[in-house]
Amino acid sequence: xxxxxxxxxxxxxxxxxxxxxxxxxxxxxxxxxxxxxxxxxxxxxxxxxxxxxxxxxxxxxxxxxxxxxxxxxxxxxxxxxxxxxxxxxxxxxxxxxxxxxxxxxxxxxxxxxxxxxxxxxxxxxxxxxxxxxxxxxxxxxxxxxxxxxxxxxxxxxxxxxxxxxxxxxxxxxxxxxxxxxxxxxxxxxxxxxxxxxxxxxxxxxxxxxxxxxxxxxxxxxxxxxxxxxxxxxxxxxxxxxxxxxx
Numbered sequence: 001x002x003x004x005x006x007x008x009x010x011x012x013x014x015x016x017x018x019x020x021x022x023x024x025x026x027x028x029x030x031x032x033x034x035x036x037x038x039x040x041x042x043x044x045x046x047x048x049x050x051x052x053x054x055x056x057x058x059x060x061x062x063x064x065x066x067x068x069x070x071x072x073x074x075x076x077x078x079x080x081x082x083x084x085x086x087x088x089x090x091x092x093x094x095x096x097x098x099x100x101x102x103x104x105x106x107x108x109x110x111x112x113x114x115x116x117x118x119x120x121x122x123x124x125x126x127x128x129x130x131x132x133x134x135x136x137x138x139x140x141x142x143x144x145x146x147x148x149x150x151x152x153x154x155x156x157x158x159x160x161x162x163x164x165x166x167x168x169x170x171x172x173x174x175x176x177x178x179x180x181x182x183x184x185x186x187x188x189x190x191x192x193x194x195x196x197x198x199x200x201x202x203x204x205x206x207x208x209x210x211x212x213x214x215x216x217x218x219x220x221x222x223x224x225x226x227x228x229x230x231x232x233x234x235x236x237x238x239x240x241x242x243x244x245x246x
Contacts, residue, residue, distance in 0.1 A: 039094075105193055115232060116139075116193075119133075122224065134148055150217050190238075191207050192207050
C-alpha cells in the first residue's frame with residue numbers, strides 16, 4: 001500500500017536535512033534524532049580463523065557455515081560474504097531499540113547480483129518466526145521493502161504456506177505486504193544509505209536521493225530491537241549509525 005504523503009509531513013520535517021547530512025558525511029549534528037549507536041570498524045581482530053567483528057556485533061557463521069569466517073574487518077571496513085556450502089545468508093547482528101528512527105551507513109556491493117538486506121527484528125515477539133518484523137533491501141538495480149510481521153513470518157501464515165493451504169484471501173493479502181522499486185547504483189563503489197522508519201512508513205535514501213515510501217502496519221511495531229545485516233553474496237559496510245526519534 002503506497003502511503004499518502006500528507007500522513008507523514010511531520011516525519012519529513014524531522015528528516016528534512018537529508019541532503020545536508022549526505023554532504024556532511026553523516027555529521028552527528030544533523031537532527032535525525034538521538035544518535036544511539038556508531039561504529040567505524042577501526043579496530044583489529046585478534047585472529048583470522050573465526051568471525052570477530054567486535055563492538056557487540058554477533059554473526060550466524062557458527063550455525064550456518066560451520067564456524068568458518070564470513071565476516072572480516074579489513075582496513076576499517078566490515079566485509080561480509082556467504083561462503084559456498086553455507087545453509088543461509090550470513091547474518092551480522094547488533095541490538096538497538098527504537099520505535100521510530102533511522103539507520104545510516106556507507107556500503108559497497110562489489111559483484112553483479114550482490115545485495116544488502118537490513119532486517120529489523122524483535123526477539124521478544126512470539127507471534128512471528130525468529131523475531132522477523134520487516135526488511136529493507138538494496139541491490140544494484142532495485143530496492144525493496146517487506147512487512148514480515150503481518151506477512152510471511154506471522155506464524156499462522158507461515159504454517160499455511162508450508163502446508164500449501166493459504167486461502168485466496170491470504171495470498172492476495174501477502175501481495176500487499178511488499179514493494180519493489182527500480183533504482184540502479186554502481187557496483188564496486190561506495191554509496192551512502194539511510195533507512196527511515198516513522199510510524200507505519202518506511203523509506204530509503206541512497207546517495208542523497210529519496211526513494212519511494214511504503215506503508216504497512218508491521219512497520220509500526222513499537223519495539224524494533226535487533227538489526228540483522230544479511231548478505232547472500234558479498235557486501236562491505238562502514239560508518240554504521242543508528243538514530244532514535246521515538
